[in-house]
Amino acid sequence: MRTETRRRIRRDIALQLPFLLWLVVLWMLLWHQFTPLSLVTGIIVAVFVTRVFRLPTVELVGRVNLWYAFLAVVQFLWAVLLGALSVAAQVFDFRRQPGAAIVGVPLRYADDILMTHVAVISSLVPGSLVVEADRDRRILYVHVIGVRDRAEVEKVREDVLRWEKRVVRALGTPAQYRALREDEAGGRR
Numbered sequence: 001m002r003t004e005t006r007r008r009i010r011r012d013i014a015l016q017l018p019f020l021l022w023l024v025v026l027w028m029l030l031w032h033q034f035t036p037l038s039l040v041t042g043i044i045v046a047v048f049v050t051r052v053f054r055l056p057t058v059e060l061v062g063r064v065n066l067w068y069a070f071l072a073v074v075q076f077l078w079a080v081l082l083g084a085l086s087v088a089a090q091v092f093d094f095r096r097q098p099g100a101a102i103v104g105v106p107l108r109y110a111d112d113i114l115m116t117h118v119a120v121i122s123s124l125v126p127g128s129l130v131v132e133a134d135r136d137r138r139i140l141y142v143h144v145i146g147v148r149d150r151a152e153v154e155k156v157r158e159d160v161l162r163w164e165k166r167v168v169r170a171l172g173t174p175a176q177y178r179a180l181r182e183d184e185a186g187g188r189r
Contacts, residue, residue: 020046068169075166076121083126090127090146101147102131105160108183109168109176110138117167122160 020043027042028034090098107115112135119130119140132141144156168176 016050020050023049063171063174065170068166069171072166072170076124079125083128086146087126098146099148099152100143100145101153101156103142103144103147103153103156103160105140105142105157107138107140107164108161109164109172109179111173111176114164114167114172114176115140117171118160118164121163121167128156 023046024039024042027045028038031038107118110118115133115135115138119133122128122140122142123130127146128142128144130140131143133139134141140160142156142160147153147156165180168180172180
């Protein structure tokens, strides 16, 4: 085997190892057993799953800004509380039906990992649900209740883009973070 091929194989293993370990831990948690047998079967299942259901290799950056991550978590909890209160108010308002819309939100900085984070956060806030993610065009389609006019649709779009910026600040790659900073500096001028 050539040196270049060996290096590529080692790199692929190093990139896949965290995912394989996560699958093994998930397997052991699923069966509520932390035994050598569950470890071995977990490794077998993890290798089988990663070989049969091939996904593109996603490089984890490993960059976490703790301050922005903390702020994002606090803002997320606040958004969940406000969303729950908003949905409850709409449910108990018998005078009118809440409006609903599916809003397409083109993401600016998204790669697969970031798009997944934004989609999960947007779906966990009560009153909204990501119904489709167009990976090629980097667009999230979000179903939202309580929308009555175009201004509210734009507010939903801005909210999702705000989540994208929060995730970039907390977990984005250095290139994504630089692009965000440049856009923010350009917007202030």
